[in-house]
Amino acid sequence: MYILHSCGNLRNKRCNLQDFAEAFRLAFGLVLSGDRDLFEIIVLSLQVSLSALMISCVIGFTLGTLVAVTRFPGRGLAVVTFNTLMGLPPVVVGLLVYLLLSRAGPLGTLGLLYTPTAMIIAQAILITPIVAALTRQIIEDLFSEYDELFQSLGLSVWQAMGALLWDARYSLITVALAGFGRAIAEVGAVMIVGGNIDHLTRVMTTAIALETSKGDLALALALGIVLLAISMTVNALALSMRATAARQAYA
């Protein structure tokens, strides 16, 4: 916001360009210097988002595939619900998890509020519908191709689900990637349930929000660059896996 706003102001243009240059310098400096605090934040960000992703994949792949291969009353409603929940506002999820985990909440006794576990729960809730909805679409397309073969071979629902998930594995990497992207970039929910506590629940996005509010835009931008670099690396890895699959005609 600051950058967009300032770029419209000619008087501040030099200053902003300096900010960008400073941010890149700082970003590389931070990474190259092996700044312990920075790495702690990066590791926690990855831990939280990857854990949430793992939970979401287990639930989302199963639910999405189940909805794709079975016919039951209310199936249409389930599909609409998945699709609607893809756009869940993070702050709303954060608020719900906060109410659930706060002292007065039903799970308050677990003492999970302001811990990485609470952040994992919030992110998992946020991205599970994304994983489930995209999985349903991919598996349904594949199932329309395999349906008669599976019927002919007499496969049970679980056997069919297993075969479909295996054969769609490279497409599902993209689904997981979409979920990871949403999780790692999310700030609202983790801020509410994590509290951005230094050395405990501070992740990349909450750190960026904090530095921005303190006015240290260069540092905020540097953290943003590191965050982007992580996302790009993960994307590049997934893309190369898909390309390998396409070469082998599996995808």
Add this chain to the structure above:
Amino acid sequence: MREFTLQMPHSVNAGSASKAAAKAASLFPLAVNALIFEAGGRRLIDRLDLTLSAAGTTILMGPNGAGKSLLLRLLHGLILPSDGTISWGGKQPDRDIQRRQALVFQKPVLLRRSVTDNIDFVLRLHGQADAERRQELLARVGLLELAHQPARRLSGGEQQRLALARALATRPEVLLLDEPTSSLDPASVLMIEQIVRETAARGVKVIFVTHDIGQARRLADDVVFLHRGSVAEHAPAAAFFSNPSSSVARDFLAGRIIL
């Protein structure tokens, strides 16, 4: 075009063939009575009656839209009739009877896996996953050299042979084939026909859908000629090709257009 070798056994073991035939016989006679199938307000199978014995290869023949593929799907239980009955050896179709049959589709449906994994998938389902059996099946359809290729990278003929090998992996007592050679070159057609002939010689009942008269002549022991969703004629192959009793079959064999 890829090089390959088609390894056919010189002779089919007479003992195992008679055993297989005896097992398949329990599914026969196949009796279809007053079968009706309707979809989209149209009657596609119209009070069809048919009785098939366990012996030999039955060809389902007829012009496009006669209901050949539909009948095959109904026999295999992929779709349910609107009315009428199908009975296999006096039993109503169920999951067990379906598992004793295998269907090869017109367009082969292959898993996104290697040739080997496509066979192994079915072998595992039937609890007989062993490398020797897989090799034997691949050799039987001439795909040994392509065992580790992705299935979807195979040519059309190779894909159909793989689909056939996968069907045979289930050790079916009845093999249903839905125009398996409709878009293949003559060499592939002959290879598939040879595999089908050899399978029938092993005592497996073959029900083969085609509208290719030459192919029907090469493979048929008896012919069921369908027209507008009903059986127009059912006769032994020799009688059918030399002196068809129905006018539609006569027109079809003479190459006249049937409306």
